[in-house]
Amino acid sequence: MVDTNASGTGTDSLAVVERTFRILEHLAAVEETGVTELANELGIPKTTAHSYLKTLENVGYAINDDGRYRLSLRILLHAGRLRHSFALYQVGRSQVDRLARETGEAVNLGVPEDGERIIIYGAEGEDAIWDDVPVGARTPLNLTAIGKAILSHWPDSRLRTFLDHQTLGDETHRSLSTEDRLLDDLEATRDRGYSIENEEHIVGVRAYGMPIKRSDGSVIGAMSITGPNSRLEQEEAENELVGKLRETVNIIELQYEQL
Structure with a gap:
């Protein structure tokens, strides 16, 4: 995952994990979101927001429906x-x-x-x-x-x-x-x-x-x-x-x- 705010330290890595879970919780709360909406909600660059959403999509925890992202049902398994x-x-x-x-x-x-x-x-x-x-x-x-x-x-x-x-x-x-x-x-x-x-x-x-x-x-x-x-x-x-x-x-x- 690319995070423009991370510099490779352990603290930054923990910040990435924390932000990932914030995004998962946000997706659960709003049902769906776009890159710009997520960026504004978290106060991060749109490129960073897109990187997180794309990664969640790649690992199967988000669904991309024509640029609108929602939480996938994979979470129900856990x-x-x-x-x-x-x-x-x-x-x-x-x-x-x-x-x-x-x-x-x-x-x-x-x-x-x-x-x-x-x-x-x-x-x-x-x-x-x-x-x-x-x-x-x-x-x-x-x-x-x-x-x-x-x-x-x-x-x-x-x-x-x-x-x-x-x-x-x-x-x-x-x-x-x-x-x-x-x-x-x-x-x-x-x-x-x-x-x-x-x-x-x-x-x-x-x-x-x-x-x-x-x-x-x-x-x-x-x-x-x-x-x-x-x-x-x-x-x-x-x-x-x-x-x-x-x-x-x-x-x-x-x-x-x-x-």
């Missing part, structure tokens, strides 16, 4: 292999599908990574709200039912490290974006046995979450049921959904231990 490597995905996906059918709501399975909740699988029931949360979506742990379910069962030392090194997400007027508010909520989550996401991520959306644990008590990930606040905030609905969630989590935990 994403698919990675997801299938998760034992939690293997045992959890059928249970997610079942729970979504039974409740009619959106059901998600997630794991923590770098202070964020990552969705590894999700399904929508017939009454589910469409919130456009794709597999791989990353959201700060403190904003979601899955994230708070996970945080509530972390050892004190790990939770302390998270609070010391992560910036808490702040997206709505209900977001728990201060340490004191989050810790109070996590204590309440432990007491009741499940987390409640009350419009902290998306206004009008409510979710219930529960951690998925190994036999030694350590947390693998979490599962959530999500729906409109107006429907899920009713006490009868909460009790019913949490009961089904608890049953499903228990099944997943038992199957996980059998792998």
Whole structure:
């Protein structure tokens, strides 16, 4: 790859790698781009932008359609292999599908990574709200039912490290974006046995979450049921959904231990 800004040092080589991934992420975000658009977006010469795009095309990670470049489907091979490597995905996906059918709501399975909740699988029931949360979506742990379910069962030392090194997400007027508010909520989550996401991520959306644990008590990930606040905030609905969630989590935990 030709980079007019590189001089051959190790630092420059790392900069090339970093820029390559920025371009891949940009292609994923915009769906397609031209050389001039990419150059303007990254603040680089058009010749450099063309060099990166052409190289990605040559190695099969970009498709050139009459001068418009898009990410190729080759990336799905790596994403698919990675997801299938998760034992939690293997045992959890059928249970997610079942729970979504039974409740009619959106059901998600997630794991923590770098202070964020990552969705590894999700399904929508017939009454589910469409919130456009794709597999791989990353959201700060403190904003979601899955994230708070996970945080509530972390050892004190790990939770302390998270609070010391992560910036808490702040997206709505209900977001728990201060340490004191989050810790109070996590204590309440432990007491009741499940987390409640009350419009902290998306206004009008409510979710219930529960951690998925190994036999030694350590947390693998979490599962959530999500729906409109107006429907899920009713006490009868909460009790019913949490009961089904608890049953499903228990099944997943038992199957996980059998792998």
